[in-house]
Amino acid sequence: MGDIDIIEQLRREIASRIGDATTSVDAPMTNDGSWWLDVRQAGHTATVEYRPNAGFGVSGPRGGYGEGPDVVLPNVSAAADQVVAFLVAARLVGDDDVVWRQRDLAASIAREVQRGLDERFAALRKELADSIAVVSGTVRTLESEVHQLVGASEGDEQEHR
């Protein structure tokens, strides 16, 4: 299936879910560029960026400049479902600025928490690796000492005979 067929399938699936939506396609200049599908309903826009072999990036309304999509999905049906979800949510929330600011703040906090967890896990992994290295060194030293003791013991036995 070609890229344009995939976009058309996405457009049909969205139309079958929300009949009063209008869609427009922004085709790329190059073969590996992104296809954009904008879906408008009741004054709100959801956008799908389809990048061949990279999936469907779906964005709800009120995106910021240069930001990535809200979610990346692997197939047409999941992308169509997400578009519908964003547009329904936009209708329910409307243009309440406080709600959207809270949403931005919640997303910022979630990212900060995730970053903190990533850093902590990285530090723990390093501590664990360092500890393993120390223990391994100690084990090697002990093994060497045991071999020396065994060797010395065997030497003593031969002398006694």
Place this chain on the structure above:
Amino acid sequence: MGTVRRARFAEFIRRLSIADPAASADSAFDLLAATLNAVEDELSGTAFNPERWQSDGRMYPPQRDNRHAVADHSTVVRYRSRAHHTYISANGALEITDLSGAIVLRKAGADGRHVWET
């Protein structure tokens, strides 16, 4: 925690507005990218990592492979992003609009002409 996105975007627009105008499309693209990256480096609290552009909440400059021709304006190129179009003309002029066409930034090139005047 970094500064909220709206304030960072406002700062990006402020700095881009007062920057020396560019004299070519490449210079304009570089000016936009450098200004946005500087703002995000200072205020976002998120390190520059283009591999995580889809999920890290940082603003990134337009991708060169999202470049589009503009009908009837052979000297103008358009870069598509999630919620905006960025137009750059051969004289270094810049224009950023949202998807509805509302202008967010309009900056003339070094020759004093705007995007649609070239």
